[in-house]
Amino acid sequence: KSGLDPGGAWHAWGMACLKAGNFSAAREKFSRGLKPPMDLNQLSHGSRLLQEVIQYLEATVKPTLIADDDYFATLRELEATLRTRSLSLEMMCEGKIQHNSYYQECLFYLHSYGTNLAIISFYMRHDCMREALLHLLNKESPSEVFIEGIFVPSYESGKLHMLENLLETIDPGLESWGVYLIAACKYLQRKNYYHILYELQQFMKDHVRAAMTCIRFFTHGAKSYTELGGKQTWLLKIKDHLKVYLQEVSRSSGRKKMTFTFRKKMSATDVSR
Structure with missing residues (x-):
């Protein structure tokens, strides 16, 4: 009646329900104030109120305690994890998310009121990189969401190789990941x-651009022929990349029928980029 926005009151009521553990009541109260974004692919993590809800739920999750009797079993699990880190982390993530009511509430609010970037960032925070990648593909999100939500966090946390392994596991030809x-x-x-660019180009088997990056490594900062002489290993790498590229072109031109993968296309048709 007073004309004031009731959103703040509903949000405070919803937070009180959350803190009391009454998730169903909290959902009903928040539905009065939270709204889904107009553009799911905007580079935003959602409204301030949504972020407050997610932060509370994540902070409230209790760590799993390990009983003494399970100590040696846990060591064996750790050893297996180190052998197959990417797969094990994804399995651990799946169990952690599915069997925790607080994480499930996070996903409910993110899917109801969050952006694709917010959902992907949630998965990445909890080492669920595969889920983040699959969400990106399923929603056909633009490359900006991939860069900010997955790629940058991966190389900043030293997980670029894990990202590359998962990209290849999901699509061995990398067709889905081309853009x-x-x-x-x-x-x-x-x-x-x-x-980092050179490492990624090698993963993509984009030998022409990898050779161009090597040229930059060879020439950049060199002020004399002596300094260039100390960088001759880059010349060998340039030669190797171009040799592989020419071999691929020769093999592909000699075949009447050939199934192109993204990697082969990168070498054959994107040279002028």
Whole structure:
């Protein structure tokens, strides 16, 4: 009646229900104030009120305690995890998310009121990289969401190899990831992160661009022929990359029928990029 926005009151009531453990009542109260975003692919983590809900739920999760009797079993599990880190982390993530009511509440609110970036970032925070990648594909999110939500957090946390392994596991030909990988390369070039760029180009088997990056490593910062002489290993790498590229072109031209993967296309048709 007073014309004031009741959203704040509903939010406070919902938070009180959350803290009391009454999840169903909290959902009903929050539904009066929270609204889904107009654009699910905007580079935002959602409204301030939504972020407050997610932060509370994540902070309230209790760590799982290990009983003394399970000590040696846990050591064996750790050893297995170290052998197959990517797969094990995903299995651990799946169990952690599915069997925890607080994480399930997070996903409910994120899917109801959050952006794709917010959902992907949630998965990444909890080492669920595979789920983040699958969500990206299923929602056909733009490359900007991939860069900010998955790629940057991966290389900043030293998990670029894990990301590459998962990309290849989900799609061995990398067809599904073509747009995202090209965007990642452009991003790294703009940032002058050439060492990460070179690693990614090798993963993509983009030998022509990898050779061009090696040329930069060879010439950049050199002020004399003596300094260039100390970088001759890059010349050998350039030669190796171009040799592999020419071999691929020769093999592909000699076949009447050939199933192209993204990697082969990158070498054969995107040279002028």
